[in-house]
Structures are given as C-alpha cells and as structure tokens.
Amino acid sequence: MRLERIDKQVARAETALAAGLMGGVFLILLIGAGWRSAGHPLAWSDELAVLLMACAGFFGASAALASGRHISVDLLEARLGPRGRARVQGLVRLVLLLALAGFALLLWRWFDPLGLLRAESAQAFAEATFNFVYQEPTVTLGVPKVWAWLVLIPFCAGSLLHVLAQIARLLRGDAPC
Numbered sequence: 001m002r003l004e005r006i007d008k009q010v011a012r013a014e015t016a017l018a019a020g021l022m023g024g025v026f027l028i029l030l031i032g033a034g035w036r037s038a039g040h041p042l043a044w045s046d047e048l049a050v051l052l053m054a055c056a057g058f059f060g061a062s063a064a065l066a067s068g069r070h071i072s073v074d075l076l077e078a079r080l081g082p083r084g085r086a087r088v089q090g091l092v093r094l095v096l097l098l099a100l101a102g103f104a105l106l107l108w109r110w111f112d113p114l115g116l117l118r119a120e121s122a123q124a125f126a127e128a129t130f131n132f133v134y135q136e137p138t139v140t141l142g143v144p145k146v147w148a149w150l151v152l153i154p155f156c157a158g159s160l161l162h163v164l165a166q167i168a169r170l171l172r173g174d175a176p177c
Contacts, residue, residue: 007165010158011066014059021056025049044140051138051148058155065096066162068177089176093167100160107152 032045064070077088110133112125119125122134122144136145166176 003161003165003168007066007161010161011063014063014066014154014158018056018060018063021052021059025052025056028052047138047140051141054148055151058151059158062155062158062162065159066165066177086170086173090167090170093163093170093176096163097160097167100156100163104156104160107156111146111153 028045028049032042032049035042035045061070077085080088110131112129112131112133115129115131116122116125116134119128126132126135133149134144134146137143138145138148170176
C-alpha cells in the first residue's frame with residue numbers, strides 16, 4: 001500500500017513537472033517569435049525550447065506509464081479471458097522491468113559518478129575515460145549538455161517505480177493501472 005501511495009505521488013509530481021516544462025516551452029517560443037518578428041532573433045530560444053520539450057516528454061512518458069495512458073497494442077489481450085489477460089499484463093510488466101533495469105545500468109555506466117569522483121574534475125574524467133558527458137556544451141546556450149541528459153535518471157527511476165507498483169498490484173490480483 002505504501003508503494004502505491006509513493007507511486008501516485010511521484011506520478012502527480014511528474015505530471016506537474018511535464019505541464020510546467022510545456023508552459024515554459026510555450027513562453028520561450030512566444031518570446032522568441034516576438035523578438036524574431038522585431039528583427040532581433042534570440043538564437044538560444046529554439047534550443048532551450050527543444051531541451052525543455054524533451055524533458056517534458058520524459059516526465060510525461062513516466063507519468064503515462066503510471067496511469068496506463070501510454071500507447072499499447074492490445075489485440076491479443078482483448079481476445080483473452082481475465083486470467084490470460086493478467087498473464088500477458090504480467091509478462092509485459094516483466095519485460096518493461098528488465099528493459100528499465102538495463103537502461104539504469106547503461107545510465108550508471110554513461111554518467112559514471114564514481115569515476116567522476118575519482119577523477120576529481122570533469123576535465124580529468126574526460127581525459128582519463130574519453131567520456132565527454134560532462135564536457136560537451138550545447139550549441140547556442142553554451143551550457144553542458146549533461147544538464148539536459150540528467151532528466152534520464154528521474155525518468156528511469158520513476159518508470160521503474162511505476163512498473164514495480166503495477167507488478168505488486170498484479171500479484172494481489174488487481175488491475176495494474
């Protein structure tokens with residue numbers, strides 16, 4: 001029960017973050033269009049809008065996974081009885097759990113936080129590992145791209161939480177979403 005409460009709170013927070021980020025995208029595009037029509041384009045506005053939209057997409061995808069509002073093909077599931085449907089739903093959640101666990105491992109390797117701590121600086125880390133995740137800047141904003149890529153961590157963690165909560169519901173005999 002506690003897992004479900006945490007799951008719902010995280011999903012609400014993800015939905016709010018996605019909505020806020022999309023509001024930011026709208027404002028940035030509006031401001032950028034205004035300045036462009038005045039003959040003073042803001043070169044960075046399009047890049048920032050794209051990065052915010054990508055972040056909103058990841059938070060929204062995780063929230064959609066929690067509520068079952070994601071895209072799915074249910075041709076097989078619709079033809080099965082309740083028991084068969086529960087088995088297919090369980091199998092789908094197991095595949096999702098394994099895929100997200102694999103993604104979490106990839107993120108751990110890519111960001112390599114322990115390697116960064118050992119290297120003592122992003123520059124030393126890049127020189128030692130040829131991993132420039134902390135060094136590569138955005139084209140027009142000039143900030144490290146890692147700030148945009150960090151959204152992958154809460155996306156993966158939130159999605160894992162949602163799938164685990166759905167598996168717990170299935171094991172109790174309830175609907176996953």
